[in-house]
Amino acid sequence: MLDNKRILLIVAGGIAAYKTPELVRLIGKAGGQARVILTRAGGQFVTPMTLASVSGDTVYDDLFSFTEESDMGHIQLSRDADLVVVAPATADLMAKMAAGLADDLASTALLATDKPVIIAPAMNVRMWEHPATQHNLKTLNARGIRCVGPEEGDMACGEYGMGRMAEPGDILVAIQSFFRTSDRLIGRRALVTSGPTHEAIDPVRYIANRSSGKQGHAIAAALAAMGAETTLVSGPTNQPDPAGVQVIRVQSARNMLDACENALPADIAVCAAAVADWRPADEASRKMKKEPGTAPAPMALDENPDILRTLGAAGNKRPGLLIGFAAETGAVVENAQKKRLSKGCDWILANDVSSQTGTFGGDDNTVHLVDKDGVENWPRLSKVAVAEKLADRIAMTLEASA
Numbered sequence: 001m002l003d004n005k006r007i008l009l010i011v012a013g014g015i016a017a018y019k020t021p022e023l024v025r026l027i028g029k030a031g032g033q034a035r036v037i038l039t040r041a042g043g044q045f046v047t048p049m050t051l052a053s054v055s056g057d058t059v060y061d062d063l064f065s066f067t068e069e070s071d072m073g074h075i076q077l078s079r080d081a082d083l084v085v086v087a088p089a090t091a092d093l094m095a096k097m098a099a100g101l102a103d104d105l106a107s108t109a110l111l112a113t114d115k116p117v118i119i120a121p122a123m124n125v126r127m128w129e130h131p132a133t134q135h136n137l138k139t140l141n142a143r144g145i146r147c148v149g150p151e152e153g154d155m156a157c158g159e160y161g162m163g164r165m166a167e168p169g170d171i172l173v174a175i176q177s178f179f180r181t182s183d184r185l186i187g188r189r190a191l192v193t194s195g196p197t198h199e200a201i202d203p204v205r206y207i208a209n210r211s212s213g214k215q216g217h218a219i220a221a222a223l224a225a226m227g228a229e230t231t232l233v234s235g236p237t238n239q240p241d242p243a244g245v246q247v248i249r250v251q252s253a254r255n256m257l258d259a260c261e262n263a264l265p266a267d268i269a270v271c272a273a274a275v276a277d278w279r280p281a282d283e284a285s286r287k288m289k290k291e292p293g294t295a296p297a298p299m300a301l302d303e304n305p306d307i308l309r310t311l312g313a314a315g316n317k318r319p320g321l322l323i324g325f326a327a328e329t330g331a332v333v334e335n336a337q338k339k340r341l342s343k344g345c346d347w348i349l350a351n352d353v354s355s356q357t358g359t360f361g362g363d364d365n366t367v368h369l370v371d372k373d374g375v376e377n378w379p380r381l382s383k384v385a386v387a388e389k390l391a392d393r394i395a396m397t398l399e400a401s402a
């Protein structure tokens with residue numbers, strides 16, 4: 001049951017909009033309250049009157065309507081909900097969301113909202129497969145926006161393929177499952193590290209690695225989606241900030257350690273960052289010059305602090321559940337088992353980072369969860385799915401020990 005949960009349903013302009021009165025009806029039947037924003041294009045496929053009749057409420061469609069704005073402004077509309085659902089989510093609206101555009105009531109409410117969002121994409125198969133749409137989808141996923149569907153099947157345009165909107169019943173299941181999981185980590189504080197660190201050689205050069213931050217950011221998004229008050233300490237990456245997460249951006253391992261220590265206490269800490277183990281012993285204050293005919297001077301290195309090990313030895317400030325990653329190129333599980341003990345953490349997620357695996361920078365990951373009781377081999381999953389599975393496992397563990 002949805003227990004009076006308030007759902008802001010944004011109906012965009014696709015043929016699948018004709019299914020949304022049924023979705024509104026199902027939400028009401030399950031005990032929720034649906035309030036509807038209808039885009040101008042959405043109004044070509046379903047009438048405001050139909051949606052108003054099934055929701056028992058005004059249907060909002062105009063950003064510049066004096067009556068609507070004074071009655072329920074776009075900011076209030078977007079905040080006065082427990083969840084925002086976009087169905088159908090057209091290619092156009094997904095692109096606007098990814099780019100942060102706000103030129104009508106729907107896109108403005110989506111930009112203004114601080115609430116979780118589920119999208120149910122629906123479009124022609126070529127539009128769905130277009131690199132632009134797939135790129136936008138990844139951007140939205142990385143921000144913690146969930147996706148239900150699309151499905152494969154015959155399309156209204158006569159083509160066949162992926163792009164049909166999920167059925168209203170399936171969207172309702174996604175909504176219900178969101179509310180079942182969304183409060184499991186409420187009252188818990190989580191700290192996540194992500195991305196590489198940059199260790200300065202001189203003002204223009206640095207030592208770094210290939211971490212993109214995709215895995216760490218997805219973990220922060222998944223923990224926040226379950227209600228944890230989440231701080232993400234990230235090295236330099238191009239990843240967007242996940243929704244509902246406090247993001248602290250740092251450059252070096254030493255900056256990352258300071259930010260992590262300042263974020264304590266935490267119930268959960270996940271160290272997914274690829275922290276540089278060493279840094280140049282002397283950072284030149286001016287750009288180092290190449291002297292013609294002379295060999296480059298050898299570079300002396302100092303060891304960086306180990307953040308995971310420091311958190312593991314933090315006494316009464318040690319996070320209750322401390323999780324590390326092990327990036328290995330051979331004897332993956334054996335090395336991870338040793339690392340778990342030497343770093344004093346509870347779990348280690350071991351992943352193979354040999355170049356042919358594409359783990360660094362890629363969208364998928366194969367991890368092995370190593371704890372004191374043994375090893376659990378997870379199948380190859382998207383990094384978002386790894387993050388959700390890990391968050392679920394964390395919630396189960398904390399629930400069992402409560």
Ligand code: PMT
Pocket residue numbers: 193195210211212213214215216253271272273274275276277304305306307308309323324325326327328339343351353359360361362383
């Ligand atoms: O960012 P992506 O492109 O998505 O790639 C994800 C990932 C491969 C970076 C990620 O899944 C991963 O494996 N992160 C850990 C990378 C790493 O540095 O592994 P390690 O085996 O060298 O370190 C072991 C653990 O100690 C890690 O939790 C690491 O964060 C931590 N560590 C290491 C060194 C250090 N100075 N401080 C640390 O906290």
